[in-house]
Each structure stands twice: as structure tokens, then as C-alpha cells.
Amino acid sequence: MYNQLRILWLRVENALNAPFGQTLNPWYHLGAIAFFLFWVVVVTGIYLYIFFRTGVRQAYDSVEYLTHAQRFYGGVMRSMHRYASDGMVATMLLHMVRNFATGRFRNFRWFSWVSGVLLIWLVYACGINGYWLVWDRLAQFIAVATTEWFGWLPLFSEPPARTFLLQGDVSDRFFTLLSFAHITLPLVLLLMMWVHTKRINSAETSPPRPLAVGTVLMLVALSLFKPAVSQGQADLALALNAIQIDWFFLAPYPVLYAASAGTLWFLVTVVTALLLFAPWLFRRRPAQLPVEVHLDNCNGCGRCFDDCPYSAIAMQPRQDGRPYELQPAVDASLCASCGICVGSCPFSMPFRTTELVSGLELPELSTALLRAQTDRALATLHGRPRVVVFGCDRGFDVHAIRSKTVATVSLPCIGMLPPTFIDYALRNSLADGVLVTGCREGDCHFRLGIHWIEQRLARERPPYLRQRVPEERLELCWADAPDQDRLSAGLASLRARVGALPGNPASEKGANGDRAQKPS
Numbered sequence: 001m002y003n004q005l006r007i008l009w010l011r012v013e014n015a016l017n018a019p020f021g022q023t024l025n026p027w028y029h030l031g032a033i034a035f036f037l038f039w040v041v042v043v044t045g046i047y048l049y050i051f052f053r054t055g056v057r058q059a060y061d062s063v064e065y066l067t068h069a070q071r072f073y074g075g076v077m078r079s080m081h082r083y084a085s086d087g088m089v090a091t092m093l094l095h096m097v098r099n100f101a102t103g104r105f106r107n108f109r110w111f112s113w114v115s116g117v118l119l120i121w122l123v124y125a126c127g128i129n130g131y132w133l134v135w136d137r138l139a140q141f142i143a144v145a146t147t148e149w150f151g152w153l154p155l156f157s158e159p160p161a162r163t164f165l166l167q168g169d170v171s172d173r174f175f176t177l178l179s180f181a182h183i184t185l186p187l188v189l190l191l192m193m194w195v196h197t198k199r200i201n202s203a204e205t206s207p208p209r210p211l212a213v214g215t216v217l218m219l220v221a222l223s224l225f226k227p228a229v230s231q232g233q234a235d236l237a238l239a240l241n242a243i244q245i246d247w248f249f250l251a252p253y254p255v256l257y258a259a260s261a262g263t264l265w266f267l268v269t270v271v272t273a274l275l276l277f278a279p280w281l282f283r284r285r286p287a288q289l290p291v292e293v294h295l296d297n298c299n300g301c302g303r304c305f306d307d308c309p310y311s312a313i314a315m316q317p318r319q320d321g322r323p324y325e326l327q328p329a330v331d332a333s334l335c336a337s338c339g340i341c342v343g344s345c346p347f348s349m350p351f352r353t354t355e356l357v358s359g360l361e362l363p364e365l366s367t368a369l370l371r372a373q374t375d376r377a378l379a380t381l382h383g384r385p386r387v388v389v390f391g392c393d394r395g396f397d398v399h400a401i402r403s404k405t406v407a408t409v410s411l412p413c414i415g416m417l418p419p420t421f422i423d424y425a426l427r428n429s430l431a432d433g434v435l436v437t438g439c440r441e442g443d444c445h446f447r448l449g450i451h452w453i454e455q456r457l458a459r460e461r462p463p464y465l466r467q468r469v470p471e472e473r474l475e476l477c478w479a480d481a482p483d484q485d486r487l488s489a490g491l492a493s494l495r496a497r498v499g500a501l502p503g504n505p506a507s508e509k510g511a512n513g514d515r516a517q518k519p520s
């Protein structure tokens with residue numbers, strides 16, 4: 001069931017990959033877009049604040065002035081402020097569903113997830129508070145509904161809704177308080193957003209430029225074609241009839257009237273509790289063991305520290321008496337067991353004739369075991385052209401394409417693959433080509449694995465792929481579970497290329513005559 005949800009989600013993502021490509025797919029940048037929309041809300045909010053008056057009467061008038069007298073500045077600013085806030089709700093909720101559907105909420109991710117749940121409350125509080133400030137009919141509805149809702153709690157001696165029964169009871173001072181809250185709450189939200197991404201190395205807090213520009217253009221276009229307007233001044237002496245509500249922020253409010261305040265509290269509490277405890281309720285398999293440091297094979301270069309996607313490594317003063325300044329220390333509670341640090345360590349050298357131990361080792365897949373698996377895979381190759389596929393356990397199951405001429409090795413994350421293993425596989429012509437695959441580009445399960453390996457293989461980031469490895473013998477192809485066609489195309493392209501190279505005549509039989517073996 002859970003796996004079906006994941007596949008369904010991947011198919012939806014794929015539909016967006018067609019127009020946007022894998023790197024610019026907004027689906028892969030939802031957290032960053034939410035962050036960006038926050039800044040749009042802040043900038044437009046500052047403009048609105050310059051003209052906003054905090055008195056009960058003046059509040060409505062000043063917003064009307066902005067909307068109509070300054071249609072192309074204030075009006076657009078107001079509309080962008082509203083639509084960016086709505087967009088923040090939408091992207092935040094999609095970001096949450098995506099992390100859930102792709103299993104990115106359990107184990108070491110619990111902190112990001114739980115802090116994310118708190119963000120939902122804060123975003124809603126900011127938005128509802130903002131609607132209140134306009135003091136139109138919708139604000140009146142929100143004021144009465146919110147106080148009725150909170151009045152259900154046994155915290156108040158007198159129902160707070162009474163405050164809103166008479167126009168005179170809504171004081172200017174109360175409005176000043178609301179305005180103050182509308183500055184304080186976003187500041188708390190920003191602080192919480194910082195906490196939310198604190199454990200994430202190089203968190204993507206701004207989307208790629210084309211997405212940012214596209215988002216702003218969409219907001220401007222929407223603001224011009226459908227400007228945000230008020231719904232008539234609030235009048236507490238009059239009963240409210242038809243008002244239009246903003247479903248992004250106010251979707252729970254109809255429950256108050258369709259059922260009761262108690263029901264809404266019950267629903268909100270259950271949903272919040274389910275979300276908060278989701279990392280433990282939906283735990284599937286025990287967490288992998290964290291990476292271990294082997295100081296005998298470490299020179300303190302700090303590459304593992306730079307590359308760890310979850311800031312699980314800290315560099316500390318050297319303690320083993322060896323002539324290096326620093327040594328890595330792993331915080332096991334933060335470690336994702338992705339192995340990306342193993343891929344970055346200069347000691348992950350399969351050519352070593354002495355015992356192969358890297359500076360960091362995953363207990364469940366040591367570098368020596370990875371070399372043994374590569375050796376075994378290479379030994380199965382017969383016919384030509386022979387290809388080794390290095391893949392990852394999270395993307396397409398590479399073992400499904402194993403055949404006599406295609407050997408496969410799967411790692412926890414493709415970022416764990418030290419570039420020397422590619423050199424190793426091609427040495428002495430044991431293989432004719434190497435295909436490297438993982439999750440979809442822009443969607444690495446461990447965030448940075450694809451990014452780092454692309455840079456290492458392009459010789460832009462250490463450890464560099466050796467110059468002697470011919471580029472034409474290497475193919476990168478990013479494919480997730482439903483992407484067999486893409487992977488097959490990448491494989492066919494590599495086989496055709498290396499088959500045509502001198503010394504590697506393509507054997508028609510070898511190229512086409514193999515039947516894929518069943519994955520073991």
C-alpha cells in the first residue's frame with residue numbers, strides 16, 4: 001500500500017518532469033519555494049505596513065486606499081501578499097505529502113518532520129492573523145469564529161466571542177495588538193524555519209532562479225487579473241450572510257458551524273498528533289547502523305564533513321597522536337547511513353593491496369565488501385560489450401536489468417560510490433563501460449548524493465575521477481522505480497557507444513541476444 005502511494009507519487013512527479021526537466025521540476029523544490037514565498041510575503045508586507053493604519057476604522061480604510069488608490073503598487077502588493085501566503089500553504093502541504101509519500105520522515109529525519117508540523121501551525125496562525133487585520137466582513141467572520149472556537153476551551157471566564165458582539169468593544173488597542181502579532185508571528189515562523197533546516201547541510205532555501213522568476217511572474221499576473229479585494233467593512237451589528245472564504249487558510253472553519261467547536265478541536269488535535277507521531281507510527285524497518293570512523297585511515301582532510309548531507313559529522317581536534325590537526329566525529333543520531341562520506345574519503349581506494357579500510361565505513365557495506373561485490377559482478381560478464389551498472393537501493397532496482405553482459409552493483413546511495421571504483425571496473429578491460437544511476441536527478445533520497453557524484457565524475461569536486469578514465473565509457477542516467485525505459489535507453493546508448501570503440505567490436509549477439517536474469 002505504502003509502496004503504491006510512492007509509485008503513484010513518482011508518476012505524478014514524472015508528468016511534471018516532461019515540461020520542466022528533472023532539475024527544474026518544482027515538485028523537487030517545494031521546501032525551497034515555500035521559503036521563497038515567505039520572503040515575497042515579507043517584502044510585500046513591509047510595503048503594506050507603511051500605509052496600514054492600526055485603528056479599527058482606519059485599518060479598513062487604509063487597505064481600501066492601498067487596493068484602489070494605488071492599484072498598480074499597493075493593489076498588486078496586497079494581492080501578491082495574499083497569493084504568496086496561499087502559495088506558501090499549498091507548497092508547504094505538498095512538501096509534507098511528498099516527504100511522507102517518499103518515506104522521508106522516519107528515523108534520523110524525525111526532527112525535520114516534527115519541526116515541520118509545528119511550522120504548519122505557525123503558518124496558519126500568521127495567515128489568519130493577517131486576514132483579521134483587514135477588518136472587512138471576512139475578518140469579522142474570522143474574528144467571531146476564532147473566538148468562538150477558542151472560547152470552547154475552559155480557559156476563559158467569559159466567552160471571548162462577546163468582545164465582538166458590539167462594534168465599540170473592538171478597540172484600537174486590540175488592533176494594535178493584532179498588528180504587533182502580525183510582526184511577531186512571522187519572526188517566530190522564520191526562526192522555526194531556520195530550526196527546521198538546521199540539521200540539513202546546504203539546505204536548499206532558495207529555488208533555482210528560473211523557478212523563482214516564474215513564481216514572481218505568476219504572482220504578478222494573478223494579482224493583475226484577479227486582484228485581492230475586501231468584502232465590505234466589518235459591522236458587528238449586522239449578521240454575516242454570504243462571504244467568500246480563502247480555502248487555503250480557512251478550510252477548517254466551516255466545521256465549526258457544520259459540527260461544533262469541540263469537533264473542530266478534536267479533529268485538529270487528532271490530525272496534529274498523527275502527524276507529530278508519524279515517524280514512529282509508520283516505522284517500517286529498523287534504521288541502518290551509522291557510519292564508523294577508522295582513524296588509522298584518516299588524514300583529517302574534512303571532505304566527509306563537507307559532503308555529509310545531514311551535518312552528522314563534526315571535525316574535532318586530533319586525539320590519536322597522529323600528525324594531523326583534525327579528525328571526524330560522527331553523531332550517530334543524525335547519521336542517515338547513506339555512505340556519501342565513504343564516497344568522499346580519499347582512503348576508499350579499491351586498488352589497495354593491503355587491507356581495504358576507508359576512513360569511514362558503513363558496518364553493513366564496508367568498502368572491502370563493496371569491492372568484493374564489484375569483483376563478483378565483473379566475473380559474471382561474458383560477451384560484448386560488457387557494462388557494469390552502479391545503482392542505488394532507492395532508485396530503480398538495477399538488478400532487474402542484470403544479464404550476461406550487464407553486471408550490477410547496488411549501494412545505499414550512489415553518492416557512496418568512490419570514483420576510483422569506476423577506474424577499477426574499467427581496469428584491464430574487465431568491463432567496456434560503466435553506467436551510473438540513482439534516484440531521479442534533483443530528487444536524491446539523501447539530498448546530495450547525485451549532486452556530489454556528478455561533480456566528482458566531472459572532476460569538479462574531490463575525490464576526482466582519474467583523467468585516465470575515458471569519458472565515452474561512462475554514462476550517467478537518473479531513474480527511479482517507474483523509469484525502466486529511461487534506464488534501458490541510457491544502457492543502450494552506452495553499449496552502442498563502447499561497442500563502436502576500437503578494440504571493443506559490438507557483437508550483435510552480445511548486444512541484443514541476452515535475456516535479463518531475474519533479480520535475486
Ligand code: HEM
Pocket residue numbers: 031032034035092093095096099104105109112113114115116117119120123193196197200202203204205275445446447
Ligand atoms: C514553512 C513551511 C516549510 C518550509 C519553508 C520548509 C522548508 C524546507 C527546506 C528548505 C528543507 C530542506 C530541503 C533540502 O535542502 O533538501 C526542508 C526539509 C524537510 N522538511 Fe520542510 N519546510 C516546511 C514545512 C514542512 C512540513 C509541514 C513538513 C512535514 C510535516 C516538513 C518536513 C520536512 C522534512 C522531513 C525535511 C527533510 C527532507 C530530507 O531529509 O530529504 N517541512 N524543508
Ligand code: SF4
Pocket residue numbers: 290291307308309310311312313330334335336337338339340341342
Ligand atoms: S553515512 Fe551519510 S549521514 Fe552518515 S555521516 Fe556519512 S554522509 Fe553523513
Ligand code: SF4
Pocket residue numbers: 297298299300301302303304305327328344345346347358359360
Ligand atoms: S574524508 Fe576520510 S580522510 Fe578525510 S576526514 Fe573524512 S574520514 Fe578522514
